[in-house]
Amino acid sequence: MSTPDRPFASYHLWSLVAPARGQEHWHCQMRRGFIKARQHEPEVKALLAKATPPQHIGILAQKGVYEFHHHLHWLTQSDGVEKVAQLLNLSNFTIKVKQRVLQILQKYQKSPLLLGKRIIQLTSGDEGFPKPIVIEQANYCFRLYAAMDCVFIESDSTLHILDFKTGKSAFDKRQALVYLLAARYLYPGKLAVASFYNLEICQKSELITINNNELASLESELANIAYKHQLDLQKYQAKSSNFSKIFPPNPGHHCHFCPFNSICEFSHLQFDKSLSMPITKNRS
Known part of the structure; x- marks a missing residue:
């Protein structure tokens, strides 16, 4: 967690504070709270450590490009994709992840965007x-x-x-x-x-x-985001019971895709469970 006197900004933080255009309906400040204020709690830390298939694909694809350009001869070898795949340990991943990453590697070998670039x-x-x-x-x-x-x-x-x-x-x-x-x-x-x-x-x-x-306007906006987030962290540190007020939830169908739905009391999944449990008890 950041110290009170050292605010920070990044694109990731900006995206957590403010949604991209057209995604306002799905944006939830509580997600920022889990990621940036409660990231050291065991349950939250465990969830953050779990990479999703799309995250695996993104990381492996980028690493594949990196390996191609550190072994440039593989871009022209018939078994170049296979060699990169071995370095990436693709066999350790699910079939879906493996297939999509192999397709990415094949496409990049066929048309290497960075070849010849300085x-x-x-x-x-x-x-x-x-x-x-x-x-x-x-x-x-x-x-x-x-x-x-x-x-x-x-x-x-x-x-x-x-x-x-x-x-x-x-x-x-x-x-x-x-x-x-x-x-x-x-x-x-x-x-x-x-x-x-x-x-x-x-x-x-x-x-x-x-x-x-x-650039000057952007820098000022990022400074505001940094200070706003730092103030929210300080409020949470002072009174953690105000978590949902400092980082307000936005429950809805999108909760089903949130990595924190298993521990979030406002999650739609949790809400569905709370409705079904009393009914089960009454029937029994």
């Missing part, structure tokens, strides 16, 4: 938290976390930040904006663009750019 950063996806960027202005100071999948230099010297995706989820432009803000500090003076690439359907997003005025 790559200056390519992560395997399991490096953990990146080093924070300390952003300090006259009226705020916070730590920014931005874990970039890939950074390369275009032929015109433009810095290109690329984020890999899998599945069917829409690209969230806010993630790219956070990367562009981070690039301002990590690569000062460099002109930067950002984009997404879905490894599963081989779809590129448009190039995303931001000007200096927009």
Whole structure:
């Protein structure tokens, strides 16, 4: 848990505080509470440690790209996909995960997006938290976390930040904006663009750019998010019994897909159980 005097921001936190456009109905602040305020509790920690099949696929796909570019000859070898699959230990995963990751590897070998690029950063996806960027202005100071999948230099010297995706989820432009803000500090003076690439359907997003005025506005917005979240953490630390007031729930059908539905008293699943239990007892 963050200390009271060191607020932080990231795209992940931004997405937990405010929903993407069109997803307001499914957004639940209590999920942020479980992930960011109660993450050290044994039950919550155990649930957070369980990766879902889509998460496994995303991590393995990115690691597959990483391995291809650390063994470039595998991109042209007939057994290249098999060699990467062995490094990923795909045999340890479910058939569904294995099949989808193999398809991703086959597509990437056929059309390697990064081949020939001047790559200056390519992560395997399991490096953990990146080093924070300390952003300090006259009226705020916070730590920014931005874990970039890939950074390369275009032929015109433009810095290109690329984020890999899998599945069917829409690209969230806010993630790219956070990367562009981070690039301002990590690569000062460099002109930067950002984009997404879905490894599963081989779809590129448009190039995303931001000007200096927009960067300043974004930085201020992230500072507000950092301080709001830090205040919520302090309120919870002061009185944990107010958890549901500090991180209000938004129960509904979407609770069925929430990783915390087994321990959340407001979950639709819990609500269904509470209705069915008395009926069973009356019948018996």
